[in-house]
Amino acid sequence: MKRGPRVLVVEDEPAIAELIAVNLKHDGFLPVVAEDGAAAQRELNEVLPDVILLDWMLPGESGLMLARRWRADSRTRNVPILMLTARGDEPDKIAGLDAGADDYLTKPFSPREMLARIRAILRRRAPEQARERCEIGDLVLDAGTHRVTFQGQALKVGPTEFKILHFLMAHPERVHSRTQLLDRVWGDHVFIEERTVDVHMRRLRLALGAAAAHLETVRGVGYRMTATPEVTADGGGLAQQTG
Amino acid sequence: MKRGPRVLVVEDEPAIAELIAVNLKHDGFLPVVAEDGAAAQRELNEVLPDVILLDWMLPGESGLMLARRWRADSRTRNVPILMLTARGDEPDKIAGLDAGADDYLTKPFSPREMLARIRAILRRRAPEQARERCEIGDLVLDAGTHRVTFQGQALKVGPTEFKILHFLMAHPERVHSRTQLLDRVWGDHVFIEERTVDVHMRRLRLALGAAAAHLETVRGVGYRMTATPEVTADGGGLAQQTG
DNA sequence: TCCACATGTCACGAAGCCGTAACACAAGCG
DNA sequence: CGCTTGTGTTACGGCTTCGTGACATGTGGA
Structure with a gap:
């Protein structure tokens, strides 16, 4: 079939x-x-x-x-x-x-x-539009219906932001550089400033609302979708140096 | 630049x-x-x-x-x-x-x-920076997700410290001079003081917390990542010297 | 045509990171 | 002990990166 x-x-x-x-x-x-x-x-x-x-x-x-x-x-x-x-x-x-x-x-x-x-x-x-449905925590993306929901509530996500989110959620936990995102989301045949990715990330975060916690910035590297967002409260015995 | x-x-x-x-x-x-x-x-x-x-x-x-x-x-x-x-x-x-x-x-x-x-x-x-995942004891580094964990707990490691740690963990048990580290981590044609490596080692140890025991200094030679850290009387952690 | 929306780029400010100097401490040696 | 060398630690100016708001353009629909 x-x-x-x-x-x-x-x-x-x-x-x-x-x-x-x-x-x-x-x-x-x-x-x-x-x-x-x-x-x-x-x-x-x-x-x-x-x-x-x-x-x-x-x-x-x-x-x-x-x-x-x-x-x-x-x-x-x-x-x-x-x-x-x-x-x-x-x-x-x-x-x-x-x-x-x-x-x-x-x-x-x-x-x-x-x-x-x-x-x-x-x-x-x-390479893969394979995954039709992606979930991370309470965040759900359905490529078939082109819908994003967080805790059952529908979110309004723009076209480009949807593609970015789709790609990130299809490859969670992995850091993607701006170049990789440009290649995968926009396509190899366009030439766009890498900084533009940042702006779309901002728009994506606005659209995601509270769910934006799953979208992390890895400084100097790129962006990542994670199921376990960082919490401010430090749980372990890390020696934290105060300036 | x-x-x-x-x-x-x-x-x-x-x-x-x-x-x-x-x-x-x-x-x-x-x-x-x-x-x-x-x-x-x-x-x-x-x-x-x-x-x-x-x-x-x-x-x-x-x-x-x-x-x-x-x-x-x-x-x-x-x-x-x-x-x-x-x-x-x-x-x-x-x-x-x-x-x-x-x-x-x-x-x-x-x-x-x-x-x-x-x-x-x-x-x-x-070169061999290719290794995506490195483990030493309970310390795990994953280059794909750009994450470092110790006993399951995520550690916050800066960009340069991450690169150093990646290199050291990719070549464990082996002493690397400051010059070698500068070449491999920063690049061959960069003019940086060797003393700078020490400072980053300090930052790396802070970030590693208890796991810093795996990171040893070899006096007069350089640094080494080891699976069998030397046990010290004070517990082997970051003994805070009063300054 | 006007209007709403999408998109790419820029400018500015904040936050974080980096390399270095300076000093404190430790180790080796006579 | 005193000296020398090597390393740990701290503070700081400068720089890079990122987030954010604003803007010009393009696109499609009423």
Whole structure:
């Protein structure tokens, strides 16, 4: 009942499309073929794939235009795109990257390389959205319903803050650097100031209210979600030096 | 002023070189740009970088030749090389890896990916600080969660003290001189008074509390972490000397 | 169009950390 | 004992890091 990653293949040449689809199926992917931009758009309206294999040369709208459009649409923005291009046109490649493609594949390519690239993208982009439900103490996050509750009470958490919280709660007790958070929450393809993470942490803490005690700052390292928040009262025999 | 890892950027295209340098600087690296193999060689004769970013296509000697030469030279042999290649030429990549490149990056690439690759290389090459979890008696250090516990009780340890403790616990029973500690904890090219180590040891002992018994001073040599601390009449803790 | 919300960045201040000097204490040696 | 060397301890100025409020921009909906 395990379903493989969905791959939308946008390719007008039937022979190539078939070749790709067969190889994808063979490796456990679920390919859906669209012969042009319009068909691809219809497919995207139905269900979002895990990755898009986009041919550069297409009848009607070009792959470049499509990539640009999908990157502009908030719904499809985060779907990684693997561009298929004819061999050797550097300017094309740069334009494609600008349009938001995650990687390129030069035709002709070996099926093995294609599969490797797709797996690399999936590994990079979606290491694990696996955990749908996370709990830490009385704090509960449900990715399916996109809800956060603390002691049964619903909390209002913004989109970015939700992603951060999701990641932190999926990997509790572990310290995550700002760089790691940027990579995992925002994605590797953006360049954001590390300091911005701090601001979102502040917003997350405000949203969490009392539950913010579970969110700890590790000075000089990063942030951490913990089930056992530090208490001010010192329980052990620590030799505490007073200045 | 904290100094980051040195990166020698061998790239003839000024625009690309500048882009790379800016991004490296932004992330705390110290980039040095060389426009061709000769300039790179001059730079290498001066000071060895922590990693070399080597463009494949260069005026004069190609990146492949340079990589091969540097790999043959005992002085530069161990400097990791990250190769920059034009997209899509598989044979080139293989040849590059044969020549001794540690990894390659396909142009065009995102700054974030470049930084991630560099960090990955440095991490891979980095010494044995790798051990995530260390135990000595009831004292446990976990680098992943950045936590130190003694008999189950969490201890509050500052950043530098944590690094010292991590190193000592990764190499227990062994005496480490102040110089060695400075090299391993602070970095090889930092000018710090050796006496400073003593002060951090003091802070570390305060943070460790009773567990400080495992941290021994070897007079005239350095410090050591031991599983079998010497038993003293006064209980082996922090005997407070009146001052 | 206006409005509400989200987001990324900056400036400023507070808190914590660091390296060093200076002094106190301990250990070795004659 | 007195001297020398090595280490423990404390205080402090300077610096880094973090939290916080404010602001400009972008985005989507009424």
